[in-house]
Amino acid sequence: MNVSDSPVLNHALDWLAHGALDLAWWQLILVTLALTHVTIASVTIFLHRHQAHRALDLHPAVSHFFRFWLWLTTGQVTREWASIHRKHHAKCEQPGDPHSPHVFGIRTVFWKGAELYRAESRNPETMARYGHGTPDDWIERTIYTPHSALGVSLMLVIDVALFGVAGLTVWAVQMAWIPVTAAGVINGIGHWWGYRNFEAQDASTNISPWGILIGGEELHNNHHTYPTSAKLSVKPFEFDIGWAYIRALSALGLATVKKTPPRLAFGDVRPVADEATLEALIAHRYEVMAGYARQMRAVLQDEVEAMRVRALDATALQAARRWMHRDPDKVPAAVRAQLAQARAALPGVDKMVAMREELRQLWLNTSVSREQLTVDLQAWCRRAEDSGVAALREFSLRLRTARA
Numbered sequence: 001m002n003v004s005d006s007p008v009l010n011h012a013l014d015w016l017a018h019g020a021l022d023l024a025w026w027q028l029i030l031v032t033l034a035l036t037h038v039t040i041a042s043v044t045i046f047l048h049r050h051q052a053h054r055a056l057d058l059h060p061a062v063s064h065f066f067r068f069w070l071w072l073t074t075g076q077v078t079r080e081w082a083s084i085h086r087k088h089h090a091k092c093e094q095p096g097d098p099h100s101p102h103v104f105g106i107r108t109v110f111w112k113g114a115e116l117y118r119a120e121s122r123n124p125e126t127m128a129r130y131g132h133g134t135p136d137d138w139i140e141r142t143i144y145t146p147h148s149a150l151g152v153s154l155m156l157v158i159d160v161a162l163f164g165v166a167g168l169t170v171w172a173v174q175m176a177w178i179p180v181t182a183a184g185v186i187n188g189i190g191h192w193w194g195y196r197n198f199e200a201q202d203a204s205t206n207i208s209p210w211g212i213l214i215g216g217e218e219l220h221n222n223h224h225t226y227p228t229s230a231k232l233s234v235k236p237f238e239f240d241i242g243w244a245y246i247r248a249l250s251a252l253g254l255a256t257v258k259k260t261p262p263r264l265a266f267g268d269v270r271p272v273a274d275e276a277t278l279e280a281l282i283a284h285r286y287e288v289m290a291g292y293a294r295q296m297r298a299v300l301q302d303e304v305e306a307m308r309v310r311a312l313d314a315t316a317l318q319a320a321r322r323w324m325h326r327d328p329d330k331v332p333a334a335v336r337a338q339l340a341q342a343r344a345a346l347p348g349v350d351k352m353v354a355m356r357e358e359l360r361q362l363w364l365n366t367s368v369s370r371e372q373l374t375v376d377l378q379a380w381c382r383r384a385e386d387s388g389v390a391a392l393r394e395f396s397l398r399l400r401t402a403r404a
Helices: 006-019 025-052 059-075 078-090 106-121 124-130 138-142 148-163 166-186 222-226 241-252 273-282 285-307 316-322 334-343 346-366 370-385 389-400
Strands: 057-060 255-257
Touching: 006 255, 006 273, 025 057, 025 078, 025 166, 025 241, 057 059, 059 166, 078 124, 078 273, 106 124, 106 166, 138 148, 148 166, 148 222, 241 255, 241 316, 255 285, 273 346, 273 370, 285 316, 285 346, 285 389, 316 334, 334 346, 346 370, 346 389
Parallel strands: none
Antiparallel strands: 057 255
16 A cells, blocks of 8 residues: 555644644734734733732732743743843943843844843842742742743644644744844833833833734833833823733732822912922922923924024924923933024023923932922922913912822
8 A cells, every 4th residue: 555545644744734723824823913912911911010010919820821821932931031120120221231222232132132131141140139029939940940941842842733834933933022022122112212201211212002012011111100000001092902901800800900100180279389299299200291391392382483484493493392301311412502502592492491400300309308399399380480481380380289
């Protein structure tokens, strides 16, 4: 009998070609996207929000599912990921940041972010200093940590068994997903390009609308502003699918949210700014300054329209629009001359920029007593309301309604 006529051999060859599920090409694409989505959900919910920042608690069964899935699909050791991410926040954009594009360059972080990660994971000082509170049970010590490569090997066998030869491609996409999306896009682009809701102390940006692919992690400026928040979206147009999953887990009693972004409350206008106003200003300074930036843009627009025939260099105007609301140390030296030109031509903008820096000093000056800071805030409000700039007056009156 011809070997090719053997039903057993033919069945084996058919299974090898198509796998147990025998899916069409479009079904394979959908399954691959679903599998990688579970992986990114595991990273954002378990590794990032639960382990690194303790923004929520997870039921032990859910926590271990995520840990097991990450072992299968990334070979990730929880302690290493949490340690490196905590160090990133502690040293952000400074020497010692494990993967800042402002330290290593955007190309290095985007294309070689996984290599930077592996190098830092071999730093015992990082593990000892930042690895506290991560899993240290029997299965972590005997399987997940010492045999991290075993998980991804098992995933390869499972993919080939289910999808046949195409399982090799499915597995390759699974293996590349986190190095590309997390190490490249989030750690690289998320500190290089995008929009900013808040003037955080680092260069973090939001790169929406990639939320479904990156699990909400694209809202990186929001996260660096409120790192212990379980929710990463703050604007109505921002969508954090990771938060949607957390809400679903909470409804099922499988998760408990510990923190969300703080919201500034408002009441009646106080006769003068007092210590409660100061407390609200300091506690909600990022939100307050975001509101101040909106007022600055309105003043800029009004003054530009009022100039009509007066000339203002286009590059100076562009510099003002982009940089006038940023902290002085974040303004590049190359645009400072253009920004100064715009301020000289736009007195309202100049006043807003100057008084913004004075306001910022109220929480930066740690050597001054609370009582003196309150006096300084009262003086700032008086100058703002007497400045002749309507936006400054409105902002000061609004500030006097703030509650912590």
